[in-house]
Amino acid sequence: xxxxxxxxxxxxxxxxxxxxxxxxxxxxxxxxxxxxxxxxxxxxxxxxxxxxxxxxxxxxxxxxxxxxxxxxxxxxxxxxxxxxxxxxxxxxxxxxxxxxxxxxxxxxxxxxxxxxxxxxxxxxxxxxxxxxxxxxxxxxxxxxxxxxxxxxxxxxxxxxxxxxxxxxxxxxxxxxxxxxxxxxxxxxxxxxxxxxxxxxxxxxxxxxxxxxxxxxxxxxxxxxxxxxxxxxxxxxxxxxxxxxxxxxxxxxxxxxxxxxxxxxxxxxxxxxxxxxxxxxxxxxxxxxxxxxxxxxxxxxxxxxxxxxxxx
Amino acid sequence: xxxxxxxxxxxxxxxxxxxxxxxxxxxxxxxxxxxxxxxxxxxxxxxxxxxxxxxxxxxxxxxxxxxxxxxxxxxxxxxxxxxxxxxxxxxxxxxxxxxxxxxxxxxxxxxxxxxxxxxxxxxxxxxxxxxxxxxxxxxxxxxxxxxxxxxxxxxxxxxxxxxxxxxxxxxxxxxxxxxxxxxxxxxxxxxxxxxxxxxxxxxxxxxxxxxxxxxxxxxxxxxxxxxxxxxxxxxxxxxxxxxxxxxxxxxxxxxxxxxxxxxxxxxxxxxxxxxxxxxxxxxxxxxxxxxxxxxxxxxxxxxxxxxxxxxxxxxxxxxxx
Numbered sequence: 001x002x003x004x005x006x007x008x009x010x011x012x013x014x015x016x017x018x019x020x021x022x023x024x025x026x027x028x029x030x031x032x033x034x035x036x037x038x039x040x041x042x043x044x045x046x047x048x049x050x051x052x053x054x055x056x057x058x059x060x061x062x063x064x065x066x067x068x069x070x071x072x073x074x075x076x077x078x079x080x081x082x083x084x085x086x087x088x089x090x091x092x093x094x095x096x097x098x099x100x101x102x103x104x105x106x107x108x109x110x111x112x113x114x115x116x117x118x119x120x121x122x123x124x125x126x127x128x129x130x131x132x133x134x135x136x137x138x139x140x141x142x143x144x145x146x147x148x149x150x151x152x153x154x155x156x157x158x159x160x161x162x163x164x165x166x167x168x169x170x171x172x173x174x175x176x177x178x179x180x181x182x183x184x185x186x187x188x189x190x191x192x193x194x195x196x197x198x199x200x201x202x203x204x205x206x207x208x209x210x211x212x213x214x215x216x217x218x219x220x221x222x223x224x225x226x227x228x229x230x231x232x233x234x235x236x237x238x239x240x241x242x243x244x245x246x247x248x249x250x251x252x253x254x255x256x257x258x259x260x261x262x263x264x265x266x267x268x269x270x271x272x273x274x275x276x277x278x279x280x281x282x283x284x285x286x287x288x289x290x291x292x293x294x295x296x297x298x299x300x301x302x303x304x305x306x307x308x309x310x311x
Numbered sequence: 312x313x314x315x316x317x318x319x320x321x322x323x324x325x326x327x328x329x330x331x332x333x334x335x336x337x338x339x340x341x342x343x344x345x346x347x348x349x350x351x352x353x354x355x356x357x358x359x360x361x362x363x364x365x366x367x368x369x370x371x372x373x374x375x376x377x378x379x380x381x382x383x384x385x386x387x388x389x390x391x392x393x394x395x396x397x398x399x400x401x402x403x404x405x406x407x408x409x410x411x412x413x414x415x416x417x418x419x420x421x422x423x424x425x426x427x428x429x430x431x432x433x434x435x436x437x438x439x440x441x442x443x444x445x446x447x448x449x450x451x452x453x454x455x456x457x458x459x460x461x462x463x464x465x466x467x468x469x470x471x472x473x474x475x476x477x478x479x480x481x482x483x484x485x486x487x488x489x490x491x492x493x494x495x496x497x498x499x500x501x502x503x504x505x506x507x508x509x510x511x512x513x514x515x516x517x518x519x520x521x522x523x524x525x526x527x528x529x530x531x532x533x534x535x536x537x538x539x540x541x542x543x544x545x546x547x548x549x550x551x552x553x554x555x556x557x558x559x560x561x562x563x564x565x566x567x568x569x570x571x572x573x574x575x576x577x578x579x580x581x582x583x584x585x586x587x588x589x590x591x592x593x594x595x596x597x598x599x600x601x602x603x604x605x606x607x608x609x610x611x612x613x614x615x616x617x618x619x620x621x622x623x624x625x626x627x628x629x630x631x632x
Contacts, residue, residue, distance in 0.1 A: 039494035039495070039496065039497075040465075040494055145582045145583055146356075146583075147582065147583075148582065175355035175356055175521065175583060176355060176521060176523065176562055176565060176566070177355060177561060177562060177565050177578060177579035177583075177598075178578070178579075178582075178583070179565065179578075180564075180565035180566075180576035180577065180578030180579075181578040181579075181580070183576055184575060184576055184578060187575075202494065202495070204495065205524075205566070205567045205569070206567055208567065208571055209567035209568075209571075209573060209576070228571075229571055232571055233571070242496060243495065243496060245499075246495040246496045246498065246499035247495055247524070248495075248498075248522060248524025248525045248527065248528050249524055249527065249528065249569050250523040250524045250526075250527045250551065250563065250566055250569065251527055251551055251569060252527045252528070252530075252547040252548055252551050252552075253548070253552075254569060255524075255527050255528040256528075260499050260503070262496070262499055262500055262503065263496045263499075263500070266464050266466065266467070267464075
């Protein structure tokens with residue numbers, strides 16, 4: 001459904017060029033959820049935003065359903081914008097405070113020329129679909145809780161009847177008890193509407209729960225991609241191993257038994273990323289040749305791709 | 312091992328007056344902290360976990376009114392006056408956001424030294440700051456003391472806050488969401504550092520967080536708060552092994568399974584509590600799937616399951632009749 005090849009996005013700042021996304025390649029099949037994880041600044045959000053051309057890519061190509069959308073102009077892009085929608089992390093900042101919930105959900109219908117007489121019915125249908133009342137259509141964002149606002153954001157994304165949704169940290173700003181509500185709803189919508197998700201998050205246990213496959217990013221590059229269970233039970237890349245060992249476990253006994261493999265030092269700057277394998281400066285198994293190798297994802301069997309040649 | 316109580320809080324109440332009405336942020340909270348232990352306080356936004364600590368530390372300012380039956384630290388009553396000299400000395404705090412906790416226009420060395428001067432440290436102030444910065448892994452300390460907060464990463468700033476908090480060898484560290492703004496690998500580093508310091512100094516810690524994984528990994532005892540009240544308290548094993556309050560059970564069920572089994576999550580339905588219009592009875596009643604009629608009208612008393620394990624729920628009271 002979606003193929004991304006060598007996607008690269010640099011930002012030019014006063015202090016230098018930030019290598020936010022540096023040659024990311026991935027595929028997402030119809031109906032699946034690809035989880036994209038990594039720590040702050042690894043480029044996962046920029047990847048998501050560049051895929052839907054909120055940022056212009058510097059290199060690489062984006063193929064959606066057989067069409068190369070990398071260099072399309074805004075007019076050519078419009079039908080694809082309808083097919084790929086996005087939901088955002090912050091349900092406070094991503095809704096216009098001066099529009100009612102109903103108007104927010106209606107806006108994509110106006111953009112995508114849905115006949116006007118259908119709007120109200122569709123808004124009501126969408127509100128019910130995301131678990132809100134139709135009477136709430138006239139309320140403003142500040143009258144809703146964080147979880148309800150995220151539901152409005154999801155209804156807005158669904159208003160365009162997309163085939164794919166890029167979910168950028170959709171649950172990070174929500175309380176634990178509300179997160180499960182939203183995750184269940186995303187799973188139900190995926191089943192009933194046949195949606196495909198790119199699920200960007202840093203909560204590794206929730207990503208395992210929701211994803212078919214998971215990609216791990218470090219400093220702008222994907223270091224490992226595998227089926228969700230395969231990645232979590234058999235991580236290969238030293239970064240993934242360390243990352244997964246750091247995830248807190250809500251069980252005091254299991255927590256005291258496991259061994260954390262700590263990462264040394266700080267994440268290097270994306271302005272001057274290390275040469276060769278970008279993880280070599282912090283890798284517990286680094287060898288001299290790691291400074292010069294090219295990071296390429298290799299299939300280690302079982303559709304498990306890993307960028308480290310030594311595992 | 313003899314348990315020595317260092318902090319006792321009885322029947323703490325905190326109320327904020329807002330333009331929309333009165334908010335009862337903390338409603339009758341009581342607990343103790345023993346020497347050397349880690350007390351975890353778990354709760355979601357608006358549960359009153361941070362307001363409880365700010366009340367104890369006298370940091371609410373004019374916004375809040377507090378009342379209590381008893382509030383004592385190491386056998387001495389804490390008054391708004393006495394807490395001032397203890398704060399930053401015998402009781403230290405670290406917060407979620409290490410950027411806003413440091414002054415951006417002063418060097419970090421100056422800010423750390425200031426903490427010692429404030430508490431009239433007898434001895435080599437520069438040396439003590441360098442020692443503590445080295446202790447938390449900010450090296451070379453002499454050089455880095457001259458730098459400003461923006462020259463440090465988020466994890467390093469939290470290390471600086473920890474260095475500042477342990478300068479005066481506190482008996483108790485209150486850590487309010489200390490790793491929430493950090494990535495998991497940095498979180499693991501910071502929690503590990505705090506663990507080492509506790510081992511070396513025997514310091515007690517109150518760890519406030521919404522992250523049940525962090526609570527499970529670090530706490531000896533746990534308090535679960537909701538809507539300004541304590542729902543359940545017990546040892547870490549009791550809370551995670553045999554959660555008894557429907558809210559605690561609901562929280563644990565809403566997390567994905569640790570073994571990766573892809574079972575459907577069981578969320579707690581409904582919305583977070585509205586503190587302006589709290590229910591007359593149990594604060595959790597609107598979202599509880601075991602609620603009874605009495606839960607709407609009267610607040611439940613705490614039920615004792617073991618010497619350490621208590622929870623407040625009418626369901627249990629009914630069953631034990």
